[in-house]
Amino acid sequence: MTERLFGTDGVRGIANKELTPLLAYHLGRAGAYVLSETHDKPTVVVGRDTRISGDMLESALIAGICSVGANVLRVGVMPTPAVAFLTRHFGADAGVVISASHNPVEYNGIKFFNGEGFKLPDAMEDEIEALVKGPDGRIQSPTGPAVGRVVTEDGLHPYADFIKSAAGTDFRGLKVAIDCANGAAYRVAPLVFRELGAEVFVINDRPDGCNINVNCGSTSPEVIAGFVREVGADVGLSFDGDADRLIAVDEKGQVVDGDHIMAVCAEYMNRKGLLKNGTVVATVMSNMGFEVALKKAGIKTVRTKVGDRYVLEEMLKGGYNLGGEQSGHIIFLDHNTTGDGLLTAVKLLSVMVEEAKPLSELRNIMKVYPQILVNVEVKDKAGYAKSTSIKEAVEETEALLGENGRIVVRPSGTEPLIRVMVEGEDEKVIKDLAHRLAEVIRKELS
Template structure:
């Protein structure tokens, strides 16, 4: 068996790569490691709307119970909902069955510790080591086998909590929610209706196979069309497990993670609640966000791509707000992972608090045109030491000056070198990217 845990739990095509047998063994090993033989230990178990969720949940539950640990089924709920309930119900750990924004054929299993945070690498390694070789974990009998309990009120507990994170009502606002036929389909409409908004819901009829299908946060044009058709004040679009948010304003303009961080960062700084006047983001954030942050007096900490790296930097530095351009926004005061619905509530709360439409709040930054070229190479090794590649990067950076930036990096999963540039002029940016990509192709291409 190769390494199972990736950058965000265990993922694969359900029933071939991520089988019921693997889910069972993960349930055993995860429950064993995360409860450490504690008496009356319990794990929270949630899932998104994928058809394979039932199969994997049944196997995962069997594994958890087989080592004498109780499980609490909370049904279909968002990934951040599981993180919250793990803490709120004082469970020893939580586990979510989801592949986020991936196609329906995929699924995944993601563990949280009792503190609601994703597991450290060493904990994942310990779990994985127990899957190698002979299974010597305990197999209690009779009354020592674990039991399953159901908490059908999990969604309501989570929805009620989200409402406590804001101090304004949303009466008078029309909100479009694209739930992506995923985990947000119940909780997101409940939260916004209870806060007083007029809610228009699209793609909230999951049938097991339509999750993320031409809807949700990876298809923002869908919520844009609904906002314009219904003359709504804002559109909010979630991915399959609702840990991402992409919004559009009342004019149909995109409000991605960079815009959201700029808006929330400005709001939190004005109220004195932005810890250390700092936002944590990745190297992929648009240069327009970087310039806007500087103008607002907000410091940025930049990390590698991936919300786990954002979270590491936030916890290490004691920061409150961080995220990615893709819509993973982390608000550590309120939850221990990226939370799309929480981010949506906070964004609309900022609109109400400032009595401004989202298009006006959005003007806090101007997104620069971006160009990206993926160059297929024989080997990703050595590009940083290649004199020709480094020379052309330096030339382009000198020509762009403070009005843009270049980012060249290898793909983490494919034999590709990604060349990205941003700047005020779209045509010029594309020319810069092509210029660098041509050198990379000449030096390292197959």
């Protein structure tokens, strides 16, 4: 292995091909050993989503953890943010979630949290990776009573209670439609909203190990939109496979994405004096209309690179408590340390109830600017940063747009692509500009 194992969201790959049981075992051993350097006989919370490969990888990972004398609290199928919360709730030394989020079923991943529910520091990930890739002579294999134990814990009810406590109100009188993506939210999401008093209608809550994210969930918002209209719901909530994202739908079936949700919650929080430093953290991909809406409300926007880890880093650095992505991965840092779809849903519905307004009215806080995204296949992604011609073309396009538009040009993190995003008031104009810029990049790098 020459590439770095840990990406921005843990170790991911096709299960049983790239992410093998043997790799999971070694990650468990190495992770538990690194933890044991600072904690005597550490305890690790382990949860997973509904993928068929979850059983296989969970067994291997737990075997690795126990083989170095660490103990495991197994919480079974739980959302990724639930594992972050339960790590703190049980006073564990670390948490691990086995999930590939919104990706297809053949993929899986292993993501570590520290005892506070945050992603492990890069230095600790590097140490784990070095042990996995090199000879693990340093790692001892205890015998007898020193071997680790596995205890199965109920994580569902503590997490549900935690989410309900963040609501601040009940949802009696609301009709709520939920798409569980046949994923990790299939039990806890309906439970939470029923216990908060809502009338709940649920689809895609029958996971069979292979149907996670298949034509459902937050990557297919048209499904929840149709269901909302069918049952006459006041709001639709669509989660992804590990329930760290939420895409909502109003009572008319209009999509309310992460930008809309953040804008609605930010304006409400700011008015109530709850938005720290009057600022929201978003990525470069958040719509220009989002920034314009917040500016009108007297709220600052700080932008980061794409990826929730960069949003969280900026939030911690600046002392902010709300940030997220257009995809619906939103962090309410006063409550949890990672994006949490159920928490986001509870916060959004609380605003609806407190303001006594339908979501269709609340979503009008922002006007969505037309946004064109063009993917350019290239041979040399790194060449983008060195090209004078591309730099000049970007500057020329920016000058044409002025203050009425925005350009983001960035290499894909996983594919041989340069992504060109152009935003502005006139869709025909920005489409033309995006394709002209893409053609310059294609000529230069292909």
